[in-house]
Amino acid sequence: MLTAGSSLAVFTCLASGFAGVLSEKLLKGGGGDDSIHIANIKLYTFGVIVNGFSAVMRQMMTDPNNPFNVFGGFNRYAILAAFMSACTGLMTALVLKYFDVLIKSFSTTAAMILMYITSIVFFGKNLSLSFSCAVAVLATAVYIYNIIARELEEARTLLCKHTPETV
Numbered sequence: 001m002l003t004a005g006s007s008l009a010v011f012t013c014l015a016s017g018f019a020g021v022l023s024e025k026l027l028k029g030g031g032g033d034d035s036i037h038i039a040n041i042k043l044y045t046f047g048v049i050v051n052g053f054s055a056v057m058r059q060m061m062t063d064p065n066n067p068f069n070v071f072g073g074f075n076r077y078a079i080l081a082a083f084m085s086a087c088t089g090l091m092t093a094l095v096l097k098y099f100d101v102l103i104k105s106f107s108t109t110a111a112m113i114l115m116y117i118t119s120i121v122f123f124g125k126n127l128s129l130s131f132s133c134a135v136a137v138l139a140t141a142v143y144i145y146n147i148i149a150r151e152l153e154e155a156r157t158l159l160c161k162h163t164p165e166t167v
Contacts, residue, residue, distance in 0.1 A: 020104060040093055044086075102145060109138050 055070040063069065095104045113135060119125040 017105075039097075040090065043093070044089075106138070106142060106145070109134075113138065 052070075056067060059070050060067040066072075092104060095107065113131075116125070116131055120127060
């Protein structure tokens with residue numbers, strides 16, 4: 001039986017997968033001929049407007065006398081975290097522009113595993129069974145992905161070899 005946390009994790013994975021496919025479709029097929037820079041400007045402008053409005057509304061409900069103090073109480077670490085999150089978003093857009101959603105998923109998973117290994121080395125965190133299972137699942141997924149990619153490339157090469165060229 002799934003617990004509430006496990007159910008939410010499964011839901012998050014499914015939503016992330018669907019969002020990745022939709023983002024790839026919008027970015028590569030039918031999203032216009034905008035460069036990656038123009039697409040990012042449009043995306044971040046929309047995000048700033050929606051999230052800025054949300055932050056001001058939340059601040060107004062919390063402190064009606066000071067509605068535009070949305071950055072009050074933040075220290076340099078919070079600002080650094082926001083900056084790093086923005087950089088992550090730009091890197092994700094770059095990966096999705098030139099690769100596919102599977103490569104993005106693999107790189108995100110590999111980054112999480114690297115962070116966990118770093119926390120084992122530098123902070124003395126213990127190696128857990130769930131981490132070992134995650135590494136095994138990632139290794140299997142990468143292996144299967146490479147097998148399928150190799151077979152598709154061989155099939156494409158074979159098909160091109162037997163198809164007459166048309167001008």
